Amino acid sequence: MIKLEHVTKRYLKATALKTIHVTLETGKIYGLIGSNGSGKSTTLKLIAGLIQPTKGSIEVDGIRVDRRIAAKVSYLSELDEYYGFYNVRQTIDFFASQFSDFNREKAETIRDYMKLDPESKVKHLSKGNRGRLKMVLTLAREVPVILMDEPLSGLDPMVRDSIVKGLISFIDLEHQVILITTHEIKEVETLLDEVIVIKNGEIAGQCNVDDLRYEQNMTIVEWMTKIYE
Numbered sequence: 001m002i003k004l005e006h007v008t009k010r011y012l013k014a015t016a017l018k019t020i021h022v023t024l025e026t027g028k029i030y031g032l033i034g035s036n037g038s039g040k041s042t043t044l045k046l047i048a049g050l051i052q053p054t055k056g057s058i059e060v061d062g063i064r065v066d067r068r069i070a071a072k073v074s075y076l077s078e079l080d081e082y083y084g085f086y087n088v089r090q091t092i093d094f095f096a097s098q099f100s101d102f103n104r105e106k107a108e109t110i111r112d113y114m115k116l117d118p119e120s121k122v123k124h125l126s127k128g129n130r131g132r133l134k135m136v137l138t139l140a141r142e143v144p145v146i147l148m149d150e151p152l153s154g155l156d157p158m159v160r161d162s163i164v165k166g167l168i169s170f171i172d173l174e175h176q177v178i179l180i181t182t183h184e185i186k187e188v189e190t191l192l193d194e195v196i197v198i199k200n201g202e203i204a205g206q207c208n209v210d211d212l213r214y215e216q217n218m219t220i221v222e223w224m225t226k227i228y229e
């Protein structure tokens, strides 16, 4: 479970988040959506313990987030941060050496599913295959929280599809909560349980995706557009 209470984040020149108050439950996949600069990445970095809130508190499974929270959170960043001179297998080995919760067997299963050649050098991988490798490394960790910042950004429709299917197949919903930021809303619509809209650093709406679809007869994009009007 992730709990943010009255969280504010100010950078030198910008207030990125204004008093965020939200609880995310284990067993659910949440989408965090909003326009550019609305505060999505900042929210993920705070939960991952990479940056500190200006005010307020953040807890993961009842433990206050600080730099040590990395032990409980698997964070897929927007950036490609891997060593180009390693091949896929060496990159997986490196992650296994860094994280005691890394499940080597699961990593192999996902690598196989993603059709990634273990001998390919990371610097020679296409953007799509680097996206797939990121998924292998993020999902192979047995941690209660998985955070994904723009996992589909810049990828072609086939790669997006394999990543969404990989997510469905390999997340452990009994023990994990997943928070995904994305602008590719239609692609993840079927995956999400809940969607949270962030606007100018504030939560402007939260909704169960089935309620939206069956009771309000609306897609996520229609709902978000209404909030942003």
Ligand SMILES: Nc1ncnc2c1ncn2[C@@H]1O[C@H](COP(=O)(O)OP(=O)(O)OP(=O)(O)O)[C@@H](O)[C@H]1O
Pocket: 011, 012, 013, 014, 015, 016, 034, 035, 036, 037, 038, 039, 040, 041, 042, 043
């Ligand atoms: N390191 C930083 N230093 C100063 N300002 C920052 C920093 N990171 C983000 N900001 C500012 O904080 C605000 C929120 O940024 P954030 O990256 O969280 O938005 P986002 O919703 O993830 O945007 P995008 O969809 O473009 O990725 C923006 O105004 C941004 O310019």
